[in-house]
Amino acid sequence: MNSTMPQVLDSGLDEQLASLLRKGADIQSIRQLLERYRDRGFGAQAVYNYLALLRHDASEELEDRILEAMDIASGYCSPGCRVWEVVS
Numbered sequence: 001m002n003s004t005m006p007q008v009l010d011s012g013l014d015e016q017l018a019s020l021l022r023k024g025a026d027i028q029s030i031r032q033l034l035e036r037y038r039d040r041g042f043g044a045q046a047v048y049n050y051l052a053l054l055r056h057d058a059s060e061e062l063e064d065r066i067l068e069a070m071d072i073a074s075g076y077c078s079p080g081c082r083v084w085e086v087v088s
Contacts, residue, residue, distance in 0.1 A: 009042050009050050018054060021065045027081075030069050034083045044084035048073040 008014055017033050037047050051070045055063055071077050075086035 009037065009046055010040060013037055013040070014050065017050075017069075021054065021062060021069065024061075024065065027068055027072075030065070031072055031081060031083060034069065034072055038083050044073050044075065 013033065013036055017030070017037075020030055020033060034047060038044075048070055051066050051073060055066050058066055072081055072083055075082050075084060
């Protein structure tokens, strides 16, 4: 297996996440999907990197939603909103 980060984490979750972001879903729905990534063993950095890939062709409005999700993935949000433990 090659050591580069795969572009696809989990095709089902990836499609759901992209769809939620495109539809303008509320941040709680997006957070719940990020929890599913965590529960399937994906780390915060892998999800953050996937979200960064989604930003490349995003409209300004979509990019804003992606950035909110990236904040949650990185732990740059209120403690109650965090999905992964923040390691300091």
